[in-house]
Amino acid sequence: xxxxxxxxxxxxxxxxxxxxxxxxxxxxxxxxxxxxxxxxxxxxxxxxxxxxxxxxxxxxxxxxxxxxxxxxxxxxxxxxxxxxxxxxxxxxxxxxxxxxxxxxxxxxxxxxxxxxxxxxxxxxxxxxxxxxxxxxxxxxxxxxxxxxxxxxxxxxxxxxxxxxxxxxxxxxxxxxxxxxxxxxxxxxxxxxxxxxxxxxxxxxxxxxxxxxxxxxxxxxxxxxxxxxxxxxxxxxxxxxxxxxxxxxxxxxxxxxxxxxxxxxxxxxxxxxxxxxxxxxxxxxxxx
Amino acid sequence: xxxxxxxxxxxxxxxxxxxxxxxxxxxxxxxxxxxxxxxxxxxxxxxxxxxxxxxxxxxxxxxxxxxxxxxxxxxxxxxxxxxxxxxxxxxxxxxxxxxxxxxxxxxxxxxxxxxxxxxxxxxxxxxxxxxxxxxxxxxxxxxxxxxxxxxxxxxxxxxxxxxxxxxxxxxxxxxxxxxxxxxxxxxxxxxxxxxxxxxxxxxxxxxxxxxxxxxxxxxxxxxxxxxxxxxxxxxxxxxxxxxxxxxxxxxxxxxxxxxxxxxxxxxxxxxxxxxxxxxxxxxxxxxxxxxxxxxxxxxxxxxxxxxxxxxxxxxxxxxxxxxxxxxxxxxxxxxxxxxxxxxxxxxxxxxxxxxxxxxxxxxxxxxxxxxxxxxxxxxxxxxxxx
Numbered sequence: 001x002x003x004x005x006x007x008x009x010x011x012x013x014x015x016x017x018x019x020x021x022x023x024x025x026x027x028x029x030x031x032x033x034x035x036x037x038x039x040x041x042x043x044x045x046x047x048x049x050x051x052x053x054x055x056x057x058x059x060x061x062x063x064x065x066x067x068x069x070x071x072x073x074x075x076x077x078x079x080x081x082x083x084x085x086x087x088x089x090x091x092x093x094x095x096x097x098x099x100x101x102x103x104x105x106x107x108x109x110x111x112x113x114x115x116x117x118x119x120x121x122x123x124x125x126x127x128x129x130x131x132x133x134x135x136x137x138x139x140x141x142x143x144x145x146x147x148x149x150x151x152x153x154x155x156x157x158x159x160x161x162x163x164x165x166x167x168x169x170x171x172x173x174x175x176x177x178x179x180x181x182x183x184x185x186x187x188x189x190x191x192x193x194x195x196x197x198x199x200x201x202x203x204x205x206x207x208x209x210x211x212x213x214x215x216x217x218x219x220x221x222x223x224x225x226x227x228x229x230x231x232x233x234x235x236x237x238x239x240x241x242x243x244x245x246x247x248x249x250x251x252x253x254x255x256x257x258x259x260x261x262x263x264x265x266x267x268x269x270x271x272x273x274x275x276x277x278x279x280x281x282x283x284x285x286x287x
Numbered sequence: 288x289x290x291x292x293x294x295x296x297x298x299x300x301x302x303x304x305x306x307x308x309x310x311x312x313x314x315x316x317x318x319x320x321x322x323x324x325x326x327x328x329x330x331x332x333x334x335x336x337x338x339x340x341x342x343x344x345x346x347x348x349x350x351x352x353x354x355x356x357x358x359x360x361x362x363x364x365x366x367x368x369x370x371x372x373x374x375x376x377x378x379x380x381x382x383x384x385x386x387x388x389x390x391x392x393x394x395x396x397x398x399x400x401x402x403x404x405x406x407x408x409x410x411x412x413x414x415x416x417x418x419x420x421x422x423x424x425x426x427x428x429x430x431x432x433x434x435x436x437x438x439x440x441x442x443x444x445x446x447x448x449x450x451x452x453x454x455x456x457x458x459x460x461x462x463x464x465x466x467x468x469x470x471x472x473x474x475x476x477x478x479x480x481x482x483x484x485x486x487x488x489x490x491x492x493x494x495x496x497x498x499x500x501x502x503x504x505x506x507x508x509x510x511x512x513x514x515x516x517x518x519x520x521x522x523x524x525x526x527x528x529x530x531x532x533x534x535x536x537x538x539x540x541x542x543x544x545x546x547x548x549x550x551x552x553x554x555x556x557x558x559x560x561x562x563x564x565x566x567x568x569x570x571x572x573x574x575x576x577x578x579x580x581x582x583x584x585x586x587x588x589x590x591x592x593x594x595x596x597x598x599x600x601x602x603x604x605x606x607x608x609x610x611x612x613x614x615x616x617x618x619x620x621x622x623x624x625x626x627x628x629x630x631x632x633x634x635x636x637x638x639x640x641x642x643x644x645x646x647x648x649x650x651x652x653x654x655x656x657x658x659x660x661x662x663x664x665x666x667x668x669x670x671x672x673x
Binding site for chain 1: 363364365366367368369370378437438441442445514516517518519597598601602603604605615616618626627628
């Protein structure tokens with residue numbers, strides 16, 4: 001009796017293992033034939049939130065579609081697109097020459113879709129009397145050439161420099177547009193998120209920091225840079241000096257009417273613009 | 288036949304607990320399989336340790352191949368994302384070191400004092416209540432400590448830093464000063480003839496107390512004028528890490544003090560020693576190895592902590608000037624690894640990726656040595672007490 005039950009259990013286990021194996025193989029087969037219900041997005045951590053919000057919105061409307069969004073950095077996004085691993089590469093910078101070359105050699109024709117504009121306000125404590133700086137002054141503060149607010153028309157206190165960690169797209173934008181090739185001084189504090197930058201600046205009267213446009217509120221003060229204050233209009237028109245476009249790259253322009261086409265043109269719809277504004281970026285078009 | 292199969296008592300003890308001879312083959316197979324499975328489960332943690340070492344080694348070695356040893360350990364320029372990149376981690380090693388030292392300075396005197404108090408001074412009922420409460424500190428997640436450090440302690444240090452430092456100095460300085468006064472006056476008067484001793488001692492104590500008080504007020508005035516530019520600094524993190532290490536230090540050293548035993552204390556009292564003498568000259572020396580183990584475990588907690596230092600140390604890869612200026616932001620090994628990992632490109636196998644594993648390897652070695660040291664201390668204390 002006991003033996004027979006044990007044997008049954010073993011038999012059942014083996015059978016279910018087989019069934020599972022067959023089933024998973026079946027799923028794989030299905031994926032490869034009906035690829036259009038699956039969109040794979042990879043790339044920049046800056047553009048990632050937009051892609052995620054788009055995916056959520058799109059999957060809400062079309063439950064049969066499966067969109068996966070990974071954030072492995074712009075470089076890895078480009079690599080994935082070139083290798084045909086992803087359908088959409090999020091990039092917070094334009095493709096480099098060698099990436100284009102590698103893509104064309106593999107038969108991939110990268111097409112850029114500008115989905116949003118990204119502005120980077122320089123923020124200080126509201127009690128700070130300084131209203132505006134030049135790009136050169138900001139760079140000198142972060143390289144350590146200017147160490148006291150007095151040197152730029154403020155009170156006689158040491159400047160506390162706050163930066164994002166080198167992990168972030170925000171840091172990359174700042175390094176590229178403000179620092180050029182110069183190195184940030186070693187006594188600069190690094191924090192892990194846009195929210196943490198704002199928290200540090202709003203609680204530190206002598207602080208200076210930078211964060212995404214969506215993170216500027218009444219608790220911090222955004223400085224004018226070269227005489228221009230950051231807002232939607234100045235970022236979109238490019239008058240504000242610390243701004244950049246955010247890209248999604250596809251292999252060729254997606255065939256009209258496909259789900260991929262709908263996904264990469266979502267930013268042109270009113271809903272897409274609303275999503276972009278909610279995340280704190282600036283839409284490229286205006287309804 | 289039945290008589291020969293009755294085992295002796297010694298034979299029973301020597302034999303494993305096994306299935307009876309009448310067990311079927313299937314049952315034996317089942318027992319074997321179960322034993323194998325349990326062995327595998329037990330071994331898995333051993334394998335985990337070996338594999339962690341192996342994989343970190345594997346990813347750390349390419350870095351030393353690419354950049355050599357000298358730069359990481361001697362240079363302070365940490366620009367892993369610049370072009371050309373530089374990987375000088377000396378300031379980061381220094382940051383980890385000073386934060387750990389700070390945590391030890393906070394946790395050890397406080398923790399050992401609390402342990403002595405719990406084991407020898409307070410009544411048993413208070414101990415039964417207080418020890419679990421202190422141990423509850425260990426249950427608070429580190430991100431909560433980090434949040435507190437960033438949102439409460441950092442602004443407090445910036446706005447009322449002088450006051451906070453003065454209060455801290457008074458709290459730490461007053462008992463220490465009093466202890467020093469008592470010990471010093473005792474030492475100085477111990478050679479005097481008997482009749483005049485109490486009077487001289489009292490006068491000396493008064494004088495030393497006044498001098499100590501004057502010193503403390505001077506210190507407070509100095510601290511009140513000290514500018515604190517940024518609240519996220521080495522001091523903030525040291526205090527928080529010290530509090531985080533406190534339950535470990537208290538718990539382990541209290542256990543060690545408790546294990547000293549009643550006999551030793553009674554013998555000491557019987558010889559005419561006071562409670563203070565018994566504590567300082569008998570109980571604490573007897574529990575020395577256990578207290579050392581507590582300190583080592585506390586150090587490990589502080590070295591390995593990531594979330595608090597990532598949130599509240601400022602993450603500035605610099606060696607402050609002067610080096611003991613704990614009011615400057617610093618950067619630790621753990622925070623660097625946590626903060627840089629996301630962007631480090633592991634596909635191309637860049638130095639920027641492998642340097643993090645090199646740092647992790649150093650951290651692992653430090654913790655490993657600490658662990659061995661703690662283990663050795665615990666074993667020695669057990670052997671001594673037996």
